[in-house]
Amino acid sequence: ASKVTPERYASSSLKIYRRVRPPPKVNKPKKPENNVEGQSEYAENLVKVQMISRNLHAQLFPQAPRSISEEQVASAKDYQDELRRHGVDIESCAPVPDVQLKLPPLRGANIEEHFYNIAKEQVQSYEDLLLPLVQCEELPKRPKRWAFFAGWTAYDPDNGTATPVDQPLEKGLIFDVEVCVNEGQAPVLATAVSNKRWYSWVSPRLTKHRVSLPKTEPLDVDTDTERPHYSPDELIPLGTSGPGLVVGHNVCYDRARLKEQYLIEDTGTRFVDTMSLHMCVSGVTSYQRAMLKSKKEPAPEDLGWLEQSSLNSLVEVHRLYCGGEPLSKEPRNIFVEGTLEQVRQSFQSLTNYCAGDVEATHRVLRVLYPMYAERFPHPASLAGMLEMGSAYLPVNSNWERYIREAQLTYEDLSIEAKYHLGRRAEEACSLLLDDQYRQNLWLWDEDWSVQELKLKQPPKRKPLPREERQDHGDTAEQRRLQAKFQHLYDQRSLLPVRRPLLPGYPLWYRKLCRKPPSRSKRDDDILEDEEESWSPGASEISTGMQIAPKLLSLCWEGYPLHYEREQGWGFLVPFRSDSEGVDRLPMDQLLVRCPVPEFARQCASKAESDLALDMLPSELEQHMGKREHYKKLSQKQQRLETQYQGSGVWSNKVLEDSCFFLKLPHKNGPSFRVGNPLSKDFLNKFSDNVLSSGDPSCQAAARVIDIARMMSYWRNNRDRIMGQMVVWLNSQQLPKELNGENFHHISYGAICPQVVACGTLTRRAMEPTWMTASNSRPDRLGSELRSMVQAPPGYRLVGADVDSQELWIASVLGDAYACGEHGATPLGWMTLSGSKSNGSDMHSITAKAVGISRDHAKVINYARIYGAGQLFAETLLRQFNPTFSASEAKAKAMKMFSITKGKRVYRLREEFHDELEDRPYSSYEASRLAVQRNRVLTEVFHRPNWQGGTESAMFNRLEEIATRSQPQTPFLGGRLSRALEAEGGPDQEQRFLPTRINWVVQSGAVDFLHLMLVSMRWLMGPHVRFCLSFHDELRYLVKEELSPKAALAMHITNLMTRSFCVSRIGLKDLPMSVAFFSSVEVDTVLRKECTMDCKTPSNPHGLRIGYGIQPGQSLSVAEAIEKAGGNDVSQWAWIKQH
């Protein structure tokens, strides 16, 4: 209502918005000195944040010329004071060069209309295909009999006549594919329905037809034959003429089995996923998901949302939206467990089952889509979802090489680690001599018992069966000796039938060894492999075993590690300085290594007297004494705990009345037990010297840990990576340019990552392999994964990371709400103008204030903005710095929250102004006052506010949105899931508040992404192909010659998307620092930065030398303009045509 218009200020005294800044210093971009109207591009706002260049502002906000009122000048002083109070120096930031661009004209009166219109245009043709399906009340009748023909068959809607077709005749389809899991990932059969007729598709493998095309040899000689390789001819064709629309439940799975999806040129088919629609409308938190899965009777407060949601499977989603008879999933088992032959036998019923799913999907779509359309009114949401569902990752022969090298390196390293452990085990064996193991701090509690090899009693009368030897020797002497000792050989029959393994060796060692291949099995061919691999020694040892940390003599904070079955891994801290009465534990050795620490000393005298009590002769008394002793100790513990400074966890456990057993800290909290100190979570503790080997001569420990660290990434990800469905293109399917003589050594293929377009409550996309792919790290084997996505020759991957996207979204919401000015809140200013280099960015400032490292501060800052509380920050702090005590961590977390989030204050409701002073009240005061009046807090006070922190404005805004009855995303007005919207009273509101706050920012970020996708499509038309987007990163595949233009389009996309966002929240200007990407990468491979060489243990030579891949280019907006051939975007051929 109070839109700022020029007319409104026409009478008030106008001030020129732009003011001359102090003379520019050397090296700063030159600004025009003379302030002649229309010539200077430079602009800054009330708090000296540089704004976008004037030409850009005029194009993006044509109806909101920059102006400034007296009141604004007055409030500017307040903002500046507040900023100064938080340590912000508003003079400190350096200006960036202005940018001159001629954008294509906006499609509409302003930026908001523009985005609405272009998004509408982009989804129009797909909506035209989708809506008839949504509106179709009754599908054509399902044919009575399915034709067992290879390929597609169409069925006449009236009489069911089957006609083979190349592909379905209509472009709007509901579709479902079935795969015979045991036979690989290729499709076996599929059904589809349009609003005209039914279709079925049958794999030639099922009908046993030979595929007409000769099998192409996709790869080089060393191809791993274990893993299947797919060619497009095994997949389902839908034709190449777009646009087409396919609806399915979890449709990305079906999409990955469509032939044309793997071609380098996009065919214009898009996918609507009913599962994603369901997530948007009724998605749940992970906690709620657990509740849905649980068999337990739900609590009454959960009933509300339980009615509004379900798990994601088609059966559950169908039950939620359509009710009625539950879908049967029984036939599916044949696909999961059966063979092709079984599928063939039950062809009719299985195809019917598949068609049943198609019908169910249709019923769901009919109910769900109108709900979705109502709750997500902006066309950019649908456009973004369609684009996200078309991800495409080009690969080439290097993919196979990568897997091979990672696998080999992994094997090499595991052999090495095993070897070291094996050596340590062999060495440890000799501790058996003279019972030396009793003095070993790690191995004393292993089982050192030894087995003897004994002969049975010989039978009384019968002679022993003769043990034939194959040869008796060459000379007479040899034969004589053989005969002389034949009776010894004959005693073989007296050996036990089951020979003990390694008689004479301790049990723990024997457990690590395998039985040698026995003589009787020697000729058995089947066992040959097993025999081949047998080797003497501890061949079964691995870092995952309980013995491994002991063999490596590991210590925590200097104390030897120890394992207790109930508590898991921990360590031993002595509290007595003598070893009297200590039976098994090598107390003397422990005391030599670790004298009784100060904090445990106090306890010692007490424990000694308790010991005396234990010695009382009467059994009964002894028993009572023990009980009392434990009770007293646990009281003592309270005190000890506060004195102990380390990170071990008290577990109320004492060994042999001489040592405390403290548990190792588990990342999920003190109640969890640590199962393996060599696991991923502890690997980085080794560098902190918290966890180390107690044996200085044991270099093996350091090496084994290094190896474990290198291997963990590949171990956790290799199944997913090797399971990627790569489809290799044959030469006819490649563009001409790739078919030349030079390319026959390299194969090209693609992966269609199975992206669920909206896979979480916040509508973020989900995909298990690529979306979580880590960046390449020198100590992570296989972490060069992403760089193995490689553009074919003649193409480039163009993309960028949105700089601190979520932080900006959160801060700009606060700025707009509290001040109506960019950068007017401390958080806003730090986000826009703070810099890491001079320590004025948010993370540096919090790090400095609290006294932790910037990296740690960054994680905690984000956690807070995502809705985490003080308690969580405490846990994080302790996780980062195991040496912080609980109270230290608490103090730091508290300080951090009061600086950033501020204090919670209550304001009186108006009706109480007469009786009480109208001032901010603390929550303690507020609740006291409410109780005094016998009222509920909310009756006396308004919803509390945050005050005094750098982020208070932001949190107030986020909470304001999150506590509405129907929260909407700030940019595209999308609604929160019904599962969280459900009425549940104030308790429920408080319970889900962090989730809702988190949702505002995250879901806002998803809007942001969808808007970028729409803008890129508008600027580049069909000339870019969407590759992948994760977190705040966006990548496209572009022809090489168009890559500079695509880079510039990315920069402009950022500018326009942000302009749209700020416009939606009432601001009509945009800061220069966020207007463009800091850089757009133009590269041949998918990597975070185009200069990363991705050296890893499996890629030791890096991409440049090892794979011959040159660094890419990183283009700033100025460079992109230059390379794209000038700043007049409106003249690009495909834009001019419009």
Place this chain on the structure above:
Amino acid sequence: TQDDNKLELLGHGREYAKLLQQHWLRLRPLAAHLGDTSESSSPSDLQRFSFTLSQQFQANFTKLLEEHPRKAKCPTLLKHQSTFSPARSNPLFVTKSPVTLLTTDFLVEPHRALEHFYNMQRESKIWWMRLSSNPSRYRIVPCDLGDDLSPKNYQAIDIRSSYGDAGEVTVEELSLVRIEDDKDFRLPDARTGDSMQPTVIRSVIELEAATCALLLDGCDHGRDAQSLLLHRNLAPYQCGITCLESEPELSEDLADLCLHLKHVINHAGLRLCQGTGFASTKDDSQLTEQLLDSDMLGVPYTLVLNDQTLKNGLMQLRSRDTRLAETIHISDVPDYLLNIFKN
């Protein structure tokens, strides 16, 4: 002085070198083995990237085409040995000249040369690691090519074995050379049959230096016992026989049994300790001393017999590495031992 670090292999060492050489022949078994070249050294052969111009290399190539026509395809492997003098020095020691060079030439498709080169590096490194008492001491060190050699056509790495602060020894050198414009030097592609000019990856091992390096490796292990940790398959002596005689009157039988076992073990092809093949001790302390000697000789296993063995055939198989003994039966000899030494 310079002579202080000059090493010469004695009988055992030479034996060990021979075993190492045999082991090398078994690595990459599909190679065409071209035997020894007695040709004396020429300076060009010692240069890392110019070997393809040497007569010896060209002679080998001709020999491949003539004597191994079925292997004359790309990729293929050639092995040969040659004797050279003087020995190259390394920071730790110099071996006495002349020295034996074990050379493997891998002729590969040029477009996959780098990939082969990396595979070969890894294969070689693993080979050394498996022979070592401490596999982590090996590392691959890239050689600086200088500015005049293009990394596309030339690559070189050393595999080095490091001994803490004492220094490193290069045990193997790998070099890649891309040959251009030599019409005589062509091979058909094994897959497509297209004629191509192979890229050569050469591995060179100086046998004597490598042997010394492995012997050093066997001593450098930071454990209390002074054992020589030689790989069980390369140890010049794989097992020993010792008997503990407590009752003198049985000693002839026990000697006979030792002799019998010596025959059995020799017959099975295992390498037994020198001399009479067995030792006899009077008491436990003598036995311990005897075993310590064996450990220092690097003998991985020792059979220990006593008077009980004469009654029931049970004996002890004592291991150098665990210093423990397991009980086995005479009928387990030699099969159980063969199993142990098989891989």
